Amino acid sequence: MTAAKITSKSEETGRRILDAALELFREEGFDGATMRDIAAKAGVATGAAYYYYPSKDAIVLAFYELSCQEMQPIIEAALARCGGLEARLRELIRVKLEYFARNRAVLRGLVKNGADPNHPLSPFSSETKSIREIDLAWFQKILIDCGVRIPRDLEPYLPEVLWLFQMGVIYFWLADESRGQSRTARLLELGAKTITGLLKLSGLPLTRPLRKVALELIEIVKGEAQ
Amino acid sequence: MTAAKITSKSEETGRRILDAALELFREEGFDGATMRDIAAKAGVATGAAYYYYPSKDAIVLAFYELSCQEMQPIIEAALARCGGLEARLRELIRVKLEYFARNRAVLRGLVKNGADPNHPLSPFSSETKSIREIDLAWFQKILIDCGVRIPRDLEPYLPEVLWLFQMGVIYFWLADESRGQSRTARLLELGAKTITGLLKLSGLPLTRPLRKVALELIEIVKGEAQ
DNA sequence: GTCTATATCGGGATAGAC
DNA sequence: GTCTATCCCGATATAGAC
Numbered sequence: 001m002t003a004a005k006i007t008s009k010s011e012e013t014g015r016r017i018l019d020a021a022l023e024l025f026r027e028e029g030f031d032g033a034t035m036r037d038i039a040a041k042a043g044v045a046t047g048a049a050y051y052y053y054p055s056k057d058a059i060v061l062a063f064y065e066l067s068c069q070e071m072q073p074i075i076e077a078a079l080a081r082c083g084g085l086e087a088r089l090r091e092l093i094r095v096k097l098e099y100f101a102r103n104r105a106v107l108r109g110l111v112k113n114g115a116d117p118n119h120p121l122s123p124f125s126s127e128t129k130s131i132r133e134i135d136l137a138w139f140q141k142i143l144i145d146c147g148v149r150i151p152r153d154l155e156p157y158l159p160e161v162l163w164l165f166q167m168g169v170i171y172f173w174l175a176d177e178s179r180g181q182s183r184t185a186r187l188l189e190l191g192a193k194t195i196t197g198l199l200k201l202s203g204l205p206l207t208r209p210l211r212k213v214a215l216e217l218i219e220i221v222k223g224e225a226q
Numbered sequence: 227m228t229a230a231k232i233t234s235k236s237e238e239t240g241r242r243i244l245d246a247a248l249e250l251f252r253e254e255g256f257d258g259a260t261m262r263d264i265a266a267k268a269g270v271a272t273g274a275a276y277y278y279y280p281s282k283d284a285i286v287l288a289f290y291e292l293s294c295q296e297m298q299p300i301i302e303a304a305l306a307r308c309g310g311l312e313a314r315l316r317e318l319i320r321v322k323l324e325y326f327a328r329n330r331a332v333l334r335g336l337v338k339n340g341a342d343p344n345h346p347l348s349p350f351s352s353e354t355k356s357i358r359e360i361d362l363a364w365f366q367k368i369l370i371d372c373g374v375r376i377p378r379d380l381e382p383y384l385p386e387v388l389w390l391f392q393m394g395v396i397y398f399w400l401a402d403e404s405r406g407q408s409r410t411a412r413l414l415e416l417g418a419k420t421i422t423g424l425l426k427l428s429g430l431p432l433t434r435p436l437r438k439v440a441l442e443l444i445e446i447v448k449g450e451a452q
Numbered sequence: 453g454t455c456t457a458t459a460t461c462g463g464g465a466t467a468g469a470c
Numbered sequence: 471g472t473c474t475a476t477c478c479c480g481a482t483a484t485a486g487a488c
Binding site: 108112 | 338398400417419441
Binding site: 235236239270271273274277391 | 456
C-alpha cells in the first residue's frame with residue numbers, strides 16, 4: 001500500500017519501452033529507429049509497443065513530458081545559483097540544453113513539425129500546451145526583480161519573447177555540429193547580452209516610437225500560440 | 227530545330243509528374259500524397275516517377291528550384307514598383323508568399339527538415355545553396371541606396387540578417403491559419419518597420435556597445451550556413 | 453534513352469485472437 | 471494487456487517493351 005508500489009506492471013512496461021526507444025533514437029536517430037527494434041529492445045511485441053504509445057510520435061511526446069518534469073528541480077537549482085536577468089536567462093536555457101544533450105536526435109523529431117500547428121508534436125500545438133505554460137512561468141519568474149527597468153507596456157509580453165528566444169536557440173543548437181556545440185554556447189551568451197541590452201535601451205524616450213511598433217509585432221506573433 | 231521544340235518528351239513527362247505531385251500535395255498534404263498516386267495522376271507507372279525523381283523529397287526540391295527560377299522576374303517587377311528599404315523588404319517577401327500561397331503544404335515538407343543541416347531538403351543544406359545565394363543577392367540589392375544610413379561594420383552582415391528574417395516570416399506563415407494568412411501580412415508589415423527602425427537607431431553613438439555585441443552574435447549565427 | 457510491369461523489402465500502423 | 475498476422479506505403483531492383 002505504499003505509494004512507491006503503485007507503479008503497476010503496466011506503468012513499468014511503458015517506461016521500459018520509452019527507455020528502449022530513447023536509447024535507439026540516440027544510436028540510430030529518430031528515423032533510423034524502427035518500432036520493431038524498439039519493441040524488440042524492450043522485450044515486447046510490436047503491437048504491444050503500439051498499445052502503450054499510439055505512434056512513434058507519441059513516444060517523443062512522452063519523452064518531452066517526462067523531461068519537463070525531471071527538469072523542474074534542475075532549473076530551480078540553476079536559478080538559485082545566479083542573479084540578474086542576463087545570467088539567469090542564459091542559465092535557464094543552458095541547463096535545458098545540458099539536459100537534452102544526449103537526446104538531440106529525439107528533439108529533432110519534436111521540432112520537425114513545428115511549422116504545422118495542427119501536428120500534435122509541434123511546440124505550438126495544444127498537446128504541448130501544458131509544457132509550454134510551465135516553461136513560460138520560469139521566464140516570467142526571472143523577469144521579476146531582475147535589475148533591469150522594463151517599460152510598463154512591454155512587460156506583459158516579455159515572457160513570450162524570451163520563450164521564443166529559447167526556441168530559436170534550441171533550433172540553432174539542433175543544427176549546430178561544432179564540437180560540444182560550442183557555437184551555441186557563444187550564441188546563448190551573446191543573445192542574452194543583446195536582449196538585456198535592448199531592454200535597457202527600450203526604456204529611453206528616444207526609442208518610444210519603435211517600441212510601439214515592436215509591441216504590436218509581438219502581439220501579432222503571440223496570437224499564434226493562443 | 228527551333229529552340230521551342232527542344233523541350234523533349236522526357237522533359238515534358240518530368241514536368242507532368244511534378245505538376246501531378248504538386249496538385250496532390252495541395253489536396254492531401256505532403257505525407258498524404260503517395261508516389262503511387264502521383265504516378266497514376268501523371269499517367270505513368272510508379273517506376274517512371276522514380277526514374278525522374280529518385281525520391282519524394284527530390285520532387286519537392288525540383289519544385290523549389292523551379293519556383294526560384296519562375297520568381298526572378300516577379301521579384302524584379304515588385305522591386306521596380308517601390309523604393310526605400312522598408313517597402314522593398316516587405317514587397318520582396320510578400321511576392322514570395324503570394325507565389326507560394328497555393329503550395330503551403332509543399333513548403334512545409336521543405337521546412338520540416340530545417341533542424342537537420344545534413345538533410346538535403348534543409349534550407350541550410352548544400353543542395354539548396356544555389357537557391358539561397360540567389361535569394362541573398364536580392365537582399366543585398368535592396369540594401370544599396372536604400373535611404374537608411376547603415377553603420378559600416380554592420381553592412382556586410384545585413385543580407386544574411388534579412389534573409390533570416392524572411393525565413394522567420396515564412397515559418398510563421400506556414401503555421402498561420404488566419405483567413406488569407408492576414409496575421410502574416412501584418413507581421414511582415416511590422417517586422418519590416420521594426421528592422422528599419424532598429425537600423426536607424428544602430429547609427430546612434432549611444433547604441434555602439436550593444437551593436438558590437440549584436441555584431442558578434444550575427445557572426446556566430448552566420449557561420450552556420452557556411 | 454524512356455518507360456511499363458512486377459516483385460520485393462522494410463517500416464508504421466491496425467485488427468483481432470488469446 | 472499482449473502477440474500474431476496483416477495492410478499500406480515508400481523505396482529499390484529488375485526484366486523487358488519500344
